[in-house]
Amino acid sequence: MSLAREMLSMNPMALPKGTKKVCEICDEPATIIFRECFYYCSQECQHLDYDEGVHDEIREHVEFVRNNTQKLGTQFERQKREQDKFKAKQQIISLASVRASSLSHSGLHHHAIAAATHALKFGIQVHGATSIDLVPMILLLGSANIGINKLNKAETYLSQANYLVSMNPDCGSDLKSKLYRTLGQLYHAKGQAPTSLRFLADDIYYCSLAHGPKDIRSAGGYFLMANIFQATEFVAKTKALYQMVSSIWREQLSRIGGIETEYEKWDKDALASFLEAVNQVMVEYVPAEGPPPLNAAETAEAQQHLDAILTLESADTQNVAIVVRTLATIALLHAILGEHDKAKAFWVNAQKGLEHS
Numbered sequence: 623m624s625l626a627r628e629m630l631s632m633n634p635m636a637l638p639k640g641t642k643k644v645c646e647i648c649d650e651p652a653t654i655i656f657r658e659c660f661y662y663c664s665q666e667c668q669h670l671d672y673d674e675g676v677h678d679e680i681r682e683h684v685e686f687v688r689n690n691t692q693k694l695g696t697q698f699e700r701q702k703r704e705q706d707k708f709k710a711k712q713q714i715i716s717l718a719s720v721r722a723s724s725l726s727h728s729g730l731h732h733h734a735i736a737a738a739t740h741a742l743k744f745g746i747q748v749h750g751a752t753s754i755d756l757v758p759m760i761l762l763l764g765s766a767n768i769g770i771n772k773l774n775k776a777e778t779y780l781s782q783a784n785y786l787v788s789m790n791p792d793c794g795s796d797l798k799s800k801l802y803r804t805l806g807q808l809y810h811a812k813g814q815a816p817t818s819l820r821f822l823a824d825d826i827y828y829c830s831l832a833h834g835p836k837d838i839r840s841a842g843g844y845f846l847m848a849n850i851f852q853a854t855e856f857v858a859k860t861k862a863l864y865q866m867v868s869s870i871w872r873e874q875l876s877r878i879g880g881i882e883t884e885y886e887k888w889d890k891d892a893l894a895s896f897l898e899a900v901n902q903v904m905v906e907y908v909p910a911e912g913p914p915p916l917n918a919a920e921t922a923e924a925q926q927h928l929d930a931i932l933t934l935e936s937a938d939t940q941n942v943a944i945v946v947r948t949l950a951t952i953a954l955l956h957a958i959l960g961e962h963d964k965a966k967a968f969w970v971n972a973q974k975g976l977e978h979s
């Protein structure tokens with residue numbers, strides 16, 4: 623069926639009294655019903671949800687929740703239905719959150735807002751409107767609004783998240799790290815570098831407590847801190863932090879690919895050996911059964927970080943070795959994702975760089 627046929631216009635006034643349908647994304651009165659159970663105020667909101675958005679991933683679960691409203695059946699049947707709906711809602715929250723984060727790392731902030739809005743709406747249904755479990759979803763909305771420079775709106779979300787964290791003294795280090803990272807982003811966008819750096823230092827501290835300083839979840843704090851130093855023209859600090867980020871991803875990707883990549887010194891022999899190991903992954907790597915080693919958000923974040931590092935280092939002709947190493951790390955990422963043509967293209971460039979170094 624074509625998309626146009628799956629989309630019907632509706633008149634809000636024609637709905638039975640007491641029923642009000644609002645847009646999935648912006649809460650304005652709905653004028654479009656799509657695939658029988660999604661509501662939008664406009665084609666613009668529908669496209670934010672559908673193109674590049676999370677719609678297809680969560681569709682089946684949303685339909686299940688919304689189409690199972692009957693109260694009939696035995697007590698056992700009703701309980702089973704409620705349990706299944708609860709699981710479907712948790713699936714929606716998880717899928718929409720990962721998607722929102724991935725879209726933000728790829729710079730698609732408007733679409734990220736649509737995905738995070740679904741996560742938060744179903745999050746409220748599952749956890750209640752004042753639960754600390756909503757904080758990650760609220761932070762995703764804050765971060766995406768920073769991405770489109772809606773700083774007042776972002777600040778409102780961050781105040782909410784900050785309030786929920788401060789009301790829960792037992793709040794874990796991972797959540798505190800996420801809060802401080804997003805506050806760091808906000809103050810960077812506001813041009814307040816010192817405040818931003820203090821929040822990011824807190825982020826790195828709590829993330830290291832929760833996961834260790836060389837975990838991929840800690841890379842984002844170093845990366846944002848590097849960008850602030852870049853904006854304030856402390857390029858040496860930026861490069862030092864970028865190398866930290868780069869080594870975190872290189873080690874994680876190497877573990878996934880089953881190769882050794884730590885060398886005493888990154889001289890020409892070490893680079894040649896790393897390139898050979900990456901080539902081995904490109905030829906032999908077969909993903910294990912089960913969930914992928916990196917989810918969509920982690921993949922998009924790795925790509926964002928490594929692209930920025932490559933751009934900065936490529937501008938400096940003195941740093942051929944770092945450029946070669948970064949190109950090979952990007953090849954390794956694509957090899958693990960099964961993107962053989964892309965992996966090969968980056969690997970060939972790394973090899974050319976090595977020959978000319």
Ligand SMILES: [Zn+2]
Pocket residue numbers: 645646647648649650662663664667
């Ligand atoms: Zn709307």
